[in-house]
Amino acid sequence: MSLSLRLDINGEPRIVEIDDPRITLLDLLRERLALTGAKKGCDRGQCGACTVLVDGRRINSCLTLAVSLDGAEITTIEGLAGDGGVGGERLHPVQAAFIRHDGFQCGFCTPGQIMSAVGLLAEGHAGADPERVRELMSGNLCRCGAYRGITEAVLDAIAAEAGAAREDAA
């Protein structure tokens, strides 16, 4: 059995052949497309380490069957930094804020945290309210306990975005 999927992954249109309907988006990315940034922490949608954006929305890629995504746009942590990838000034503002605020320790949950934060920014529900940020980031576990830095990083990125929006309006 072989299924052909049209996927846009990090801005690149791809035809992906899969031979097994049981393959999750997470396992497709990690084991077949060499995109190992998204992590498998629980495989049950309980930890958030596998968070990616599908059509701009943050989802648990471990709970999503790849076959259900024909035509979808997928953004992973590898697609977040600007062209050329690693290079301080090209980092996405959320990535830079995570470094500045030490919003991680072991780094395993970090790709999921960052993708979740990027999704949160797009949702626009948090405002500058730390309590709402903490609540809306609570689908992403961090066992090292870097929550304070994570919250500060997300608030920082929200403030930067609001500042940029004000400048655009002016």
Added chain:
Amino acid sequence: MPLDSPAPIAPYPRHGSNSGQPLTRRDGELKVTGRATYAADNHPADLLYAVTAVSSIARGRVTALDVAAAKAHPGVVEVFTPANRPPLAHDPDVKLGMFGFRIEVLQDDGVRYVNQPIALVVAETLEAAVEGAALLNQQYEAQPARTGLDDGERYAPAAVGVGAPAHTAYGDLDAGFAAADQIVETDITTPAQFHNAMEPHSVVAQWDGDDHLTLDMGNQALVMSRDAYAVYFGIPAQNVLIRSPFLGGGFGSKAILNGPQILAILAARQLKRPVKLALSRAQMYGPVGHRGRTWQRLRLGLDGEGRITALHHQSTAATSSFEDFLEPAASASLHAYASPAILAETQGLRLDTGTPGPMRAPGEASGSAALEVAIDAAADACGMDPLEFRLLNYAETEPGTGRPYSSKALRECYSEGAKRFGWAGRPLQPRQMRDENGMLVGWGMGTALFPCPHFPAEARATLRADGTALVETAGVDMGQGAWTALAQIAAEALGLDPEQVEFRSGVSDLPDAGVAGGSGHTASAGLALHNAGEDAIARLAELAGADPASPLFGAGNIGVVARAGRLHRRDDEGRSESYADILARTGKSMVVGTGRMARDDAAAQAWAMYSNGAVFAEVKVDPDLGVVRVTRLVGAFAAGRIINPRLVRSQYYGGMIWGLSFALHEAAQTDRRTGRIMNADLSEYRVPVNADVPSVEAILVPEEDRYVNPLGIKGVGEIGVTGTVGAIANAVRHATGVRVSRFPIRIEDLL
């Protein structure tokens, strides 16, 4: 100071400004871009996937496995069971050194605990391996599971933790209690807790022939593990290479070999192809260690003024039916408060569980949780403020031994923490404070304490022709920030900026950096790196000093200072030469220095060495629903010299959040009928989420320690757990009037 104690170590001369700087993590960019590679991210060509089938009973034996059904599934390559498991060179039922626990690797059909591996399925795809394991349809002959105090087998242990005494007595306990005006008793039970590092235990195993093994795995003890794998597979240690550039958390669970990983390595050898195995989250509740349950009782004798006259800490600690690791909880009472008589004793209890192991602050966490509740109860019984009571019973020298402390800024921790928290004016009686929403508000505190173990460690520092350096040690960064802090230490010793230092670590073929554990890695590996750096500089100075063309000619080793990539004459700093110029003129491409961590044994024996701290907690409790929320946590810690305050704060935050988790969240729930863990996942086994931690602060209290080691570094990784558990429980008592007797605190305890 005792008269026969060794002279103090001269304060470490600070040549540069690398140490003490709050640098961001050197691996930060790799981690935020997804380019940091963890074990399961590796994907060598021709890879096979392995999945363990695990037992769903806690005791008995496996009577049937439908191997044919599993093998018939498309993609399944092989199924390993006790019938065809390839041989090992070491008997897994024999201990292999201090950290070499007995493990389960399909040596027979016996089942000793739930989630024990009972077969290994290997397939071309992950999906096929998972399905194959499900098709085995195992059948059992089950025996009743022993799950608690009433059915477990009690025994008198030879040791607790890793080789610590199970029974320690100081002074005359009976006399202490006889002299007491009152005796306060406190009972506390603590549950089984699982490390639950975000990264499940994983390995990618590759064999080159039958005797060369490469392992990609998260590992907290690279060289020690390399040696152990070599024994299991009957090959020379130098033929085993472990690569562990990043660990997705360890917390003690990735220092000890486990069955599933050994099985995956065996499968790779047998099938002559690389094999990847990653445990599922549920499978981590069994073969990879946990914090064992305890049942603790503390008795404190108190005189009329509130001084402790006797302290008796008893603990019953659970272990597995086949191996001993007893949470050394009672030991926490040996070091914290002054008392003329102390007895700490532990009884063992055998249950049908996986073997416990060291988990962040092993013993100190559970023991201090109980002790700090008992101290609060004692303060209460004396009608005293909890801080005042602790200051009255302040240990000026180590209780029991009378040894002086190498340094102890605990008073400063108490006062700075209390000030920042706003402790003054706290009402003595419970249920006195409410917030604007009618929530009960309570304030509690706890003393934080953690010893300073060091491990043997070695390092190499190479000054290169271009004036930069390469430093190497088989260290481990599991999130504590070793890649950054250790590089800072090395850079300072070499008189270079961290950017000029290439730091190689995380691979087992480098000089042994010891275990990343016991909060001792920065001190141990750091000292080795420091000494290696100084050795390299000394060799360079020797070259320059012997060269008539050098401005440093005749300076001798003692006469130079290394700074910013140049050696300067100490007596005339204007005379200097760059490392690159020295090397170029002498025609050398490099100079190599080596160093070891070698703590002066006499100093280690003469001084009591601990990191200290004080944690203050505010909780709000819904008076109708009993829901507890920790609204503020303030910790003040003194841990000697701080290499990188940004990273150290993160360690304290993490530790305090672990304390919060211990106090309110974590517990594995065992079904007493079957011995199964009912919440073996990350949803029902609760760990704090972001919303559970509204406010956490850490104060870095300055402390100079001239004895602990020449760098003055203590440990920071585990101490945050210790004071926090009690502080929260005591705050709950202050809010509600309820003194808890078990952790985690549950809503039903407060209604």
